[in-house]
Amino acid sequence: MIPQRASYRDIPLYAPPKRPCRVDLSDNTNLFGAPPSVERAFHAAVSRVPRYPKGYAPDLRQALAASLGAKPEAVTTGCGSDDVIDSALRAFLEPGDTLAFQDPTFVMVPLFAKVNGLRPVPVPLTSRHDVDADALLATGAKVLYLCSPNNPTGTALSRAAVERVVDGASGIVIIDEAYAEFARGRDFLDLARTRPNVLVTRTFSKAFGLAGLRVGWGLGSPELVAEVEKARGPYKVSSVAEAVACEVLTKDGEWVRARAEDAVACRERLRSELTSLGLSPLPSEANFLMVPLPGALTVAEQMRERDVNVRAFASLTGVGDALRIGVGPWPLMEAALAALRESLR
Template structure:
């Protein structure tokens, strides 16, 4: 066997428990289905497209996204999911051995991306209210700072004051991951990507937009920043079909997406009330999920899977402890999950 990098050998595969279940609330994807505009593209696509490479760097999608957020196409990047955009940004702006810093708990892939890219990590514990400790993050002096709002897995949002403080004083790039922005009631941080040279805001079509299986992510930043990121990304990260479906949903399906996102939020709060009635205390959430602190969450999740319901279990999250993350979707699915949870808690 040819040995891998010494720092690479003990990196685990990303492998959350995925026992097939009839009700799967573990991934926070859009459980209401696929936008009609995307279905139409799938139905009408010519098979001959499959034998040709897609157009390099997804120009149609970049143009559609640029029009939506009010920037030039040169300020938009795309990728195979927003995690691809994040990974590409680390490769573009950090040399091996340099430091990536982020608040914890946060997106579980960030420490993995850091290790794969040979980076060092500085983790900043949360404040009691789960807002960003701006001074502690800046004190790391990391060249790249990663923020997530609404945060995964907590669902909490970062304050405008804390984020602006970080952006103003950061020594390098500030990445703001807004994968769940479509569910949040407050303002987002996209304006910072439009106006600050050191900010990259990333988003995804995998959550509210219903295209998780097509793997489409995107980001917005200064054109000079995006030009460097595009080098790390590579030319063919989006398939022809994925790009066409994303453009169609953007241009024809925004109302469909907004309506389902609103319903996910409505059902999330209905779920919260039921969990509180069970004596549980879900964290405040602006995502399409709830994080529920619960000792022995891993065992509870396993008992739920035995009842054909999948939720995501976490152990020893900083500031939280053990917890279940339960995605929101159509109410019948959440009702089934509640029955399984009640039985599993017994």
């Protein structure tokens, strides 16, 4: 018999219901295509494949630092921003420690807590989908996790509530900004620059269109980042992924901004169509809409039968059953709306 950790035995694989569909709106990735620089950078990096990548992605750290007006020592990278988050948890928490986070939020966070032997403490969002700063601080957790715009709700946290958390935290505050490029409000990168206990994480998987290459990054004080770097290991970003990410970051900024604007326009057009069906999507600053809908799991399965995949959630705190519908070019949205109309009948 294979020995197992008691706290680990019942953890399931991350495998949301999915099947190959002609229209897949379940992952919130960039459905407008890959950035122009990808193919050129990819082919130029092929010669590096037989060798290990440079340890700790120095070229990407330098490129990100230049784009942020920061020092490379203030930037960490990883295999997606979820890897940066996981590394931070390992760096700052001992097994048995508490990890507190807003609820609902990114489904991998409670999973990371269990895998790392931590005690997950979800704290419900307020009725306005903002973080309950006092309740989160009352947990006394050494690490607090925030997500804005929030996955899966799409809602943004208020500046006042986030600053209240950062000011009152006894340890590290992780602010996940995977969807920041789609948001119209102010981001929280300034807190990572000015507060020693803040790590802001971002990704190349959403607006930048590089989900298949798995590249994420974080910004924080050099002292904080040094601990995360120790936890991540030297080769989390492949040489090809690093080269492509550097090229897209430095050459394709205008393309990324334009595609993000396209996604926001499609999101608001989709909101109007959903409202005309009698539905009430939540306010969103991301590239998706969350649509409260009783029986959402059944509706999603019926949509998959019509070749459209969306993400369904059951009994979300403060929301109930809901569909999360990613946005992309309008023909995909038309297909999704047709499948949804048929499923609702």
